[in-house]
Amino acid sequence: MMRNGRLFSWSDSVVRGCTIALALLTVGCLLIGFVWLPSVHEDFTVDGLWASLCRAAGVPAQWASPSDDRGQSTSVILTRSMADPGTQAAVGRGATLALNCTMCHGAKGISASDAPNLAGQYSEVIIKQMQDFRQGHRVNPVMQAIAGSLSATDVRDLAAYYAYLPKARVAPTTYDEALPSLVRVGDPLRNIAPCISCHGGVDQKLGAPWLEGMPKRYLVTQLNAFIGGTRHNDAGAQMRNMVRWMTEKEVEEVAEFYARKAGTGEVAQRVDGGGSLSR
Amino acid sequence: MFVAKRLVFWHFWVAFAAFFGAILLGEWQMFVRSPLSAWINNPEHYYRSVTAHGTVMAYVLPTLVAMGFGYAITELALKRPLIGLRWAWAGFWLVIAGTAVAAITVALGKASVLYTFYPPMIASSFYYIGVVLVVVGSWIWVALMSINLRAWRKVNPGATVPLAMYGNVAGAYLWAWTSVGAAVEILVLILPASLGLTDTINAGLARVLFSWTLHAIVYFWLMPAYIAFYTIVPRAIGGRLYSDTMGRVAFALFLVFSMPIGIHHLFADPQVGAGFKFVHAAMTAMVTVPTLLTVFTIVASVEIAGRLRGGKGLFGWIRALPWENPMMLAVTFAFIMLGLGGAGGIINMSYQLNETIHNTQWVTGHFHLIFAGAIVIMYFMVAYDIWPQLTGCAPLPARVLRTQLWLWFIGMLILTLPWHWVGILGMPRRMAYYDYSHPALQPQAWTVIASTFGGLLLVISAALFIYVLAVSRKTDSAPAPYTFSETVHAPASTPLALNTFGLWVAMMIALTVINYGYPIVQLAMLEDARVPVIPLGVR
Numbered sequence: 001m002m003r004n005g006r007l008f009s010w011s012d013s014v015v016r017g018c019t020i021a022l023a024l025l026t027v028g029c030l031l032i033g034f035v036w037l038p039s040v041h042e043d044f045t046v047d048g049l050w051a052s053l054c055r056a057a058g059v060p061a062q063w064a065s066p067s068d069d070r071g072q073s074t075s076v077i078l079t080r081s082m083a084d085p086g087t088q089a090a091v092g093r094g095a096t097l098a099l100n101c102t103m104c105h106g107a108k109g110i111s112a113s114d115a116p117n118l119a120g121q122y123s124e125v126i127i128k129q130m131q132d133f134r135q136g137h138r139v140n141p142v143m144q145a146i147a148g149s150l151s152a153t154d155v156r157d158l159a160a161y162y163a164y165l166p167k168a169r170v171a172p173t174t175y176d177e178a179l180p181s182l183v184r185v186g187d188p189l190r191n192i193a194p195c196i197s198c199h200g201g202v203d204q205k206l207g208a209p210w211l212e213g214m215p216k217r218y219l220v221t222q223l224n225a226f227i228g229g230t231r232h233n234d235a236g237a238q239m240r241n242m243v244r245w246m247t248e249k250e251v252e253e254v255a256e257f258y259a260r261k262a263g264t265g266e267v268a269q270r271v272d273g274g275g276s277l278s279r
Numbered sequence: 280m281f282v283a284k285r286l287v288f289w290h291f292w293v294a295f296a297a298f299f300g301a302i303l304l305g306e307w308q309m310f311v312r313s314p315l316s317a318w319i320n321n322p323e324h325y326y327r328s329v330t331a332h333g334t335v336m337a338y339v340l341p342t343l344v345a346m347g348f349g350y351a352i353t354e355l356a357l358k359r360p361l362i363g364l365r366w367a368w369a370g371f372w373l374v375i376a377g378t379a380v381a382a383i384t385v386a387l388g389k390a391s392v393l394y395t396f397y398p399p400m401i402a403s404s405f406y407y408i409g410v411v412l413v414v415v416g417s418w419i420w421v422a423l424m425s426i427n428l429r430a431w432r433k434v435n436p437g438a439t440v441p442l443a444m445y446g447n448v449a450g451a452y453l454w455a456w457t458s459v460g461a462a463v464e465i466l467v468l469i470l471p472a473s474l475g476l477t478d479t480i481n482a483g484l485a486r487v488l489f490s491w492t493l494h495a496i497v498y499f500w501l502m503p504a505y506i507a508f509y510t511i512v513p514r515a516i517g518g519r520l521y522s523d524t525m526g527r528v529a530f531a532l533f534l535v536f537s538m539p540i541g542i543h544h545l546f547a548d549p550q551v552g553a554g555f556k557f558v559h560a561a562m563t564a565m566v567t568v569p570t571l572l573t574v575f576t577i578v579a580s581v582e583i584a585g586r587l588r589g590g591k592g593l594f595g596w597i598r599a600l601p602w603e604n605p606m607m608l609a610v611t612f613a614f615i616m617l618g619l620g621g622a623g624g625i626i627n628m629s630y631q632l633n634e635t636i637h638n639t640q641w642v643t644g645h646f647h648l649i650f651a652g653a654i655v656i657m658y659f660m661v662a663y664d665i666w667p668q669l670t671g672c673a674p675l676p677a678r679v680l681r682t683q684l685w686l687w688f689i690g691m692l693i694l695t696l697p698w699h700w701v702g703i704l705g706m707p708r709r710m711a712y713y714d715y716s717h718p719a720l721q722p723q724a725w726t727v728i729a730s731t732f733g734g735l736l737l738v739i740s741a742a743l744f745i746y747v748l749a750v751s752r753k754t755d756s757a758p759a760p761y762t763f764s765e766t767v768h769a770p771a772s773t774p775l776a777l778n779t780f781g782l783w784v785a786m787m788i789a790l791t792v793i794n795y796g797y798p799i800v801q802l803a804m805l806e807d808a809r810v811p812v813i814p815l816g817v818r
Binding site for chain 2: 012014015018019022025026029030032033034037038044053055056057058059060077078079080081175177185187188189194197202203204205206
């Protein structure tokens with residue numbers, strides 16, 4: 001039989017003892033964690049006790065003024081809605097605006113020069129790159145001048161138009177033993193992830209362009225620009241970290257692989273559902 | 280047993296069938312990333328497998344075992360028919376439906392986010408809905424455990440709750456509170472993002488909420504094993520429980536200290552303050568107390584068995600123990616694995632030492648040794664012990680059981696000790712392949728081969744376990760009435776606090792508020808903490 005009585009009675013020695021012990025333990029831990037340990041670290045205590053307590057509690061410190069974007073690789077925040085297919089009106093308006101782009105990017109978004117093909121490119125990719133050009137995060141004298149004259153709506157409509165066009169590739173890359181090893185499995189010891197884990201094949205991540213059929217010289221130039229750091233509009237240095245340790249030969253090989261998958265732009269229409277992320 | 284026989288039987292069968300499927304996936308993972316196999320064709324398949332393995336082993340297996348064992352204890356310890364049988368079946372079917380929905384989504388490659396979710400990665404909504412269904416099914420069990428205990432108290436006013444039921448309900452309350460973290464994370468943060476209602480997610484807050492569940496869930500897994508230590512082992516080996524009170528203290532301490540410690544999983548997370556990290560680390564050390572109390576009490580109980588069998592002297596009782604008894608073997612193996620894993624865990628929980636092994640194979644080694652080793656081996660024993668009650672079969676063949684246990688023990692050590700070793704050398708976890716041709720990694724290649732063979736022994740052991748249960752046949756004679764351990768000295772009186780849960784639940788909630796309140800509120804109010812979601816496998 002158990003002893004009778006009320007559970008939360010202070011006269012119960014178990015309740016009293018346990019509560020006091022737990023309170024002492026908790027207060028002791030808090031004092032050590034928030035007062036004593038920070039007190040031996042200069043970076044915690046430099047602004048006094050209250051600041052030190054706040055730091056230990058994890059109150060975010062202001063590192064830079066919100067308007068200061070020096071050193072920031074991009075100010076574009078990729079969201080799923082950027083990948084939504086445009087309305088017919090947006091596509092039509094984009095088609096008109098795109099007349100301005102045909103000189104380099106081709107009449108149907110397939111470049112005859114070494115500018116990137118835009119036909120079928122995911123809309124969020126185009127939006128991000130255009131905004132980066134506008135804000136100077138990606139540097140190219142021609143594109144910066146053009147992007148500067150476009151409004152945010154213009155950019156969205158252009159992206160909707162190009163996303164609507166059929167892709168300039170033979171077929172999407174799928175997993176295949178014959179793929180070059182960097183494309184297929186990357187190189188774990190150099191921290192190089194497989195191309196196909198973001199650019200299509202295993203997964204197609206938001207903001208990562210499709211690459212098949214792109215002009216080889218364009219791909220090589222961009223990879224080298226990432227390696228050299230002259231292109232740095234990849235958030236979190238994603239691409240710079242991937243390519244940093246790639247050799248010249250590997251850059252050639254990967255670019256060659258993707259460039260050779262060029263098609264007429266008529267074959268692969270809408271194979272992958274137009275790239276929308278809505279379910 | 281009265282009315283819950285079929286219920287318990289099916290809980291166990293589904294749990295172990297899922298377990299067997301998941302262990303095959305685990306072994307396949309070990310094989311494809313070992314030097315015995317070429318690099319896996321598509322790393323996505325590896326992560327799909329890891330997600331399925333983790334989801335089944337962490338959510339489905341222990342939840343169903345705890346539920347089934349809980350229903351069995353309710354009838355066997357309280358000696359009354361289970362109240363709410365229909366609700367219990369409803370909970371069971373929810374768990375099954377949730378498992379099926381989650382498993383299909385994972386198999387389709389729409390949810391390779393691992394069982395820990397890792398937002399801002401976002402999987403198909405069906406995966407999360409499946410997990411939620413499993414948890415909701417288990418909440419029905421929590422309610423039933425509470426209702427049954429209350430009904431029993433009504434007809435036995437003032438009586439001491441049997442220890443097995445006390446531990447069982449402690450486990451249920453612990454689970455009810457600990458599952459709130461992940462449930463809030465899924466319902467408030469992840470599902471809206473997954474359903475496309477929001478494009479951003481507060482990833483830091485999501486991680487803090489998951490840590491609320493992530494560590495205490497371990498003690499929910501552990502409860503059935505500890506109940507078996509206290510209330511089955513001493514009886515099964517012919518001894519007496521050294522102290523009933525010690526058992527209650529251990530269960531109560533688990534209730535209090537399991538919860539406010541999860542941030543030790545976030546030592547490398549910048550969004551949580553160092554002060555809170557220290558407090559969580561210090562309180563993590565407190566859970567060693569109920570574990571050490573248990574080890575002491577159970578070893579003392581085992582010594583009683585040895586002395587009752589004529590063992591003399593300081594160590595003579597050890598030789599006199601019934602080593603041919605599978606339960607004796609299992610508790611020994613469980614304690615060895617608990618000891619090794621627990622010692623490793625002290626490194627994990629230490630703010631500074633953790634840095635040396637953070638996100639390495641060491642961590643995988645640690646939780647396999649504790650959960651898959653010490654705890655699951657006791658799940659086996661619970662099933663073996665209770666099977667005659669469920670099916671009317673004769674006691675299961677001891678020789679086969681011993682073989683199965685030896686295989687599990689040796690397999691688990693061969694699997695996990697190399698993981699610990701290479702973890703110290705810095706081998707990262709969750710890699711689909713390693714480049715063994717590289718001179719820096721080549722010396723570590725043998726360890727992955729060793730673990731693959733360790734895993735093979737575990738597969739054989741698991742198959743043997745399933746086989747033994749499957750071939751047991753009903754006999755004509757009814758099984759002997761089921762009993763729990765008797766204490767060496769029946770306690771004259773049990774303090775009220777140790778016969779109820781109010782004090783410990785209040786302490787659990789108070790400590791959660793102190794240790795989690797500020798980090799959660801602070802992160803929830805931080806606008807900048809929201810990051811764009813990364814949908815997986817959608818195009």
